[in-house]
Amino acid sequence: MEKNPTTEGADQSVGAAGLDIGTSRIVLVKGTGKQQSQSQSQLNAFLTVPYSKMTESTLQQNRVTYYKNSSELYVYGNDSERFASVFNSAPRRPMQLGVMNAHEVMGQQMIQSIIGMVLPRTGKKELLCFSVPGGGGSSSSNGTNGAGRLNGNLVYHESVLKSFLESLGYEARAVNEGLAVVFSELQKENYTGIGISCGGGLCNVSLSFLSVPVFSFSIAKAGDYIDTNAAAASGEPVTRVRLFKEESLDLAAAPTDKLTSALHVYYDEVLRSLIAQLREEFAKSRSIPKLDRPIPIVLSGGTSKPPGFLQKFERMIRESDFPVPISEVRLASDPLTATARGCHIAAMSEAQ
């Protein structure tokens, strides 16, 4: 594979770093603690176009990052979405349901390339915490062939990523995605509460008590589930559904057409599954400490961004006779970078 000359490659120091490797996006937050932390984000997707000199020249002129092999060009990251309509092609995803997409031949290589766009190589053995999903819950709301399969994929996923990140020179440690949300948003509550990350492939949940994770799990119903099913129900293309969901959807307003109605229905379904699984985890967990005070819930992730999502979640959870008292339900200060910021805080806290 020939590397595009526009790709960064020089050794750089980042201090400790936090990396959110999500199904939809990869986000890096870095900083040494003595300066304000910086974040970078890339779409976790790529596009293949047949190779031609003219195409390659166009990409170079537009300073687009790409890979070239003998017969194809691979455009990846944020540029993949931009050029999808130009080349009349749908972006492909290296990850599915929060882990490596086993059906995507180029998945592993692409994800490494996309990570390489945000995370420079280092020679200083800096600490990097990266996000991983929780294990699948035991209920059928998971949408996979049971918890065992998701957990098995998770082991492979974490192992591959760790190995790659260590090859870039980092000391890599995995942090549960829900727990990372707790680290980034629940400092005032001494890291006690529930962190929920609603991403593209999975919703990840973690209950933490004074920064110690009590239980964590994930359900395979999130943004992609909503897009795919709403598209099937309304007869619209998935890309249009996703665009509408990200830019125009208001969950607080009554649905006005078939598409909005379908989105409301599938959002409700995701929230119902999430709350049911959360209650089940509370019921079966034997290590829940004595919570004599209401605990907060923090929501993050792109799927939680539409207006009305927070109110809908809060209403549903208060109606559900939740097993522990909830003090408040709130959105992360920046839902798209909360996981990465939490990983960064975890890395900084462990760095010497």
Next chain:
Amino acid sequence: MTAIKNMSGGDAWPSSVEGLVEDFAPDFENPVTRLRFLRCTLARVEQCQTRLRRAFRHAPFLVNTRFYRWLLNLSVQREIYDVIETQLAVDSSERRQLLKLAQLSPAGRLFLRLSHQQAFIPALAVTFVLAVTLSVYALVGLPVQGVKSGPNARAEEAPLGGAQPLPPSVSAESTNYLPDYQPEKVWLVERKDDHERYSNGLRIVTDYQISTRPRSYHVIERGLEKIDQQVRHQPIGILYHTSESDLLAFGVENNRSIEAVSAGLLQYVRRNKSYNYVIDRFGQVHRVVRDSDVANHAGHSVWADGKGVYLELSESFIGVCFETRSEAPPAPDQQLTEAQLIAGRLLTAVLRSRHNIADANCVTHGLVSVNPTSMLIAYHYDWLRGFPFAAMGVSDKYRVAPASISECGFTYDDLTLSRIGGFLSPGIEAAEEELTHRARQTSQTTEEYRRILRDRYLSHFARVRKMRFAPLEDKLMDDHLQTTEKRRNDGEKSDH
């Protein structure tokens, strides 16, 4: 030790070792330092607990003593200071600042110095055991010197070998000997990890304490004319309940079983957030749900005082549950033990003093419980008779006309009467007479007047519930409202 710090202005976390660690956490403004502190300290505290338990393995009876808890707290503090000094990588001025905030006592400082010696903890444990043994020997040895007068003389005269029989538990009626009290003089003497002690001798155990959600209610004007829009959060009354749990014969032979049953009751109450307080058969008062929070004790209920009418009393009244049954207890004089009566009186005094609760609002569940679907009183009938109001230091509410009848149009039928043993309190009879009298004054039949009161009640009931969050089972009440409305419309049409 540092004072327990509030996280958000409410009551503090229970002071376990985790609570002690958490007390220090807010002193770290930087989120990274705070996280590092918590992670380092909690791991070390767990090791510390294991070491201490191992040191006391030959004297396990000491693990539940105050000395053990004091030792554990000091050990935890030692770990905390160690983490601050060695692991937090803060600069020296910040480190000094953090250590200064701890306000360690001289004994604590000396302890910290000595505790770094490996044999210190085991040596301290052995010393304590020896000291206790010598003290017990000294106490047992004293009477042998022959102190002939005072209580010890009576002890000598008592028969050897057999324990004195326990005094019989006192029935609810014979408690007139209890002295008068003045609630305004009751105050909190001390608050510890697991209990609170008050100036009148009350001890409230807080092991099972939880939070639910804050109280929130509206007061309706007498006559049900309008609802005061102001949302109130302070409890306005006390509601007495029975647990209706299993009761064993109250005797020494059932000691352990009685304790086990009480523990089971407390677990149940905690799980279901059923009451604010439980008084077990040994007179121990347990707070389960905080005073400021709602417990699910009153259900559909109505009561009134001079200021207004209250609906759904879980929001506005504190629920106090006696571990007993309404129906035939094992023996006629064992419905309430003497210890429960005393504890109930002390608790009533504390609650009235703390929340400025009027005598008029100390009432029993049976007198306030209603069924809005059938519009009958006494849906729950615990303490509908036989509650020792005088022993609690409050006036007899069986003589008070319940607002459920006189203001809201509830009534009773033969089935209700038979369920409560045919007993009607003087207050219920008076309320029915008052209703009939008012109906006559407005030139209506009793049933017509009762229907007007009911409609007014149901309307306010629905509005009060909508003002705060109302669960879905209110559909039943909405159905009833629609039926009432339809009946009224049909009645008007037939008149025309």
